[in-house]
Amino acid sequence: MHVLILGGTTEARRLAELLEGELPAGSGVTSSLAGRVARPKLPPGQVRVGGFGGAGGLADWLRAHRVDALIDATHPFAGTISHNAATAAATAHVPLLMLRRPGWVPREGDDWHPAGSLAEAAKALPALGRRVFLTTGRMGLAAFADLDELWFLMRSVDAPEPPYPARMETLLDRGPFTLEGERELIRRHRVDVLVTKDSGGAATAPKLTAAREAGIPVVVVRRPPLPEGGAVAGSPEEAVAWLRTLMA
Structure with missing residues (x-):
């Protein structure tokens, strides 16, 4: 299995760490970073930096590298790449999961x-x-x-x-x-x-x-709405559970 993680977040790095011992032998994880931060914290596994050239370019990359699962673990406000990911996954017929940490909730005393x-x-x-x-x-x-x-x-x-x-x-x-x-x-x-x-x-x-x-x-x-067409997970552990179901 080849998993592509659209990353750059703490959750994306944690997911890459968890998948090191989770995927079957011969599998691979590639983390893709946008390249907007000069000195990013790199996750384990293969790392690529830079864009794909829109949804069409990402769909081509998914096919060319035989990606079996796409996980969008980008920042909650990275709306463009998330919509491109949804379109590319549908075009290339690759299962998509959107990993999003829960938003904040106001507490008593907040203004x-x-x-x-x-x-x-x-x-x-x-x-x-x-x-x-x-x-x-x-x-x-x-x-x-x-x-x-x-x-x-x-x-x-x-x-x-x-x-x-x-x-x-x-x-x-x-x-x-x-x-x-x-x-x-x-x-x-x-x-x-x-x-x-x-x-x-x-x-x-x-x-x-x-x-x-x-x-x-x-x-x-407020966060932009999530695109349609993919499953949603709130933590790296939930993302791993989704992959287990996919592999089964």
Whole structure:
């Protein structure tokens, strides 16, 4: 069996680790990374970096490399590759599983403001605060570029490229983050509003607790809907169970 994992997430790396001792002899796992992060954490097994050239290119790759199962374990906001994966899997007649960590759920004391997009999040900010902790990554900063009256602390793995807000300090860091560290960032930079995507998972969740403790509002960008045509798993272990059923 040959399994292709569209990865780049913690769940994708964990799945590749689990499959090392799970698949029968002669099988292989290939993890595909988009190549947007300069120094990614590499999973075990074969790794390829870069795009496929759209859904058609991915379908061709699935056929050429005799892929038996495609697992889309990309970031919950990687909408384009997920739709390409669904189309390619249907075209090449390859079983598809979408591995998505559960989203975050507000708790008592949270002041969450849902937004349907980064542009909608930017529109809501002036009424919520003046010093923004922006944790949506380095892509899409153009949505906030015109908010000259606000100050931003932007955290990402790699340095952003313009356009981005004029009054912005960049913090290059990679999770997981600690609650103590998030508390200190909010205190030291006098943050009064947090912006995040609903990425889910534990690695970046402490910022939500820190915001709740500080009594500051949180703008939460909702996830794009999943494409149709594939099974869905909430954890790497569930993905392994799906593969077992497929092999049986």
